[in-house]
Amino acid sequence: MTSRSQVRRLLADGLGYEEAGRRLGVPAGKTFLIATGLPADGGGTLTTAEQHRPGMPGRSTEHLAGPPAVNPTSDDATRHWLRLRAVADGPMRRAARERGVRPEGERAPDDVRDLTDVLTHDHDRLTALVKQLQTLPGTGQGATEAQQRRGRAVADVLAGTPASHAPAERRGLWPLVREALDDGGRAADRALEQDDEEARTRAELRRTPPDDEDFDALAERVGAQVRRHIAFADAVFARLRETVPQDVRERLGAEVVRAWRDGPPPPGAQEAPP
Structure with missing residues (x-):
């Protein structure tokens, strides 16, 4: 003793x-x-x-007084044990296979008419996809092949979803911003620059295999860019609600919803300049 x-x-x-x-x-x-x-x-x-x-x-x-802090999820033996448990859990594996990768919720509910609300609702769906992608373990965190495939599928949907969201903003939102706000031209130009940067990152993410170490970094970058875009748009929406009549906002919102439901324009159709 x-x-x-x-x-x-x-x-x-x-x-x-x-x-x-x-x-x-x-x-x-x-x-x-x-x-x-x-x-x-x-x-x-x-x-x-x-x-x-x-x-x-x-x-x-x-x-x-206490033992040193230890993060058990960073331990190789713990990760190996978790993988074995996941493989052995038949119902969970079946549920993972059956769960589709798609944005959550309806894109344009009937009770959402205002242009700012329509686009906010679509932003929420983009945020849900980003969260799906970022909650999956990356290659550096010991992701399994199934998790890598899931990450690839979510990334593909995330890359494709804004294909109709961004044009809707270019046709309905940013021209309105240029006209209605004193600094609308600068705001619209800044937003379009953000869109172009985000589109380049999504394209790069789509080209990158999920077992590539760059995949994790690109996923983080896309998430940060989406959050930045949404924060900027939210600030613009608040100003539009104060300056643009509701009937105008609802008319533009209806046009966006109609365009989504009708599908993309035919090949070769010209898009109106922002």
């Missing part, structure tokens, strides 16, 4: 409680308790006499 004199002798030699405990084969918190008779977690209020007991350091001792 470790004695108080053993601990205090090591402390007198200049060792800290962690090193003293390591040499004695005793946890640091217990070493402190042996030396001082006090718990290392600092519970309660110490009297003046307790504060000056032999072995009391001049700083907090709470770090001695």
Whole structure:
């Protein structure tokens, strides 16, 4: 059994409680308790006499009380165990296979008419896809082949979904912004630059295999770009609701919804300039 004199002798030699405990084969918190008779977690209020007991350091001792923090999900053995459990779980594997990859919810519910609400609703669907992609483990996190395939499928849908969302904004939103807001031209130009940058990243993500280390970084970049686009659009929407009559917003919203339901324009059709 470790004695108080053993601990205090090591402390007198200049060792800290962690090193003293390591040499004695005793946890640091217990070493402190042996030396001082006090718990290392600092519970309660110490009297003046307790504060000056032999072995009391001049700083907090709470770090001695608990074991070092460990993240079990970063351990190779834990990841291997989780993979084995996932493979053995038949119902979960079947549910994963049957679950389709698609944006959540209806794109244009009947009770959503205002242009700003229509586009906000579609933004929510894009956000849900980004969350699906970013909750999947990446190659650097030990993703299984099934998880990589899932990531590929979500990335493809995420890359294709804005194919009709961005044109809707170019035809219905940004021309309105240019006309209705004092700084609308600058706002529209900035938004279109963001759209072009985001489109390039999505195209690069679509070309990158899911087992490539760049896939994870591209997925993170797409998520950041989508969030930036939505935050910027939300600020513009708030200003449009204050300056543009509701009937105008609803008319433009109906045009966007009708275009979505009718499908993309025929090949070779010219899109109106933003």
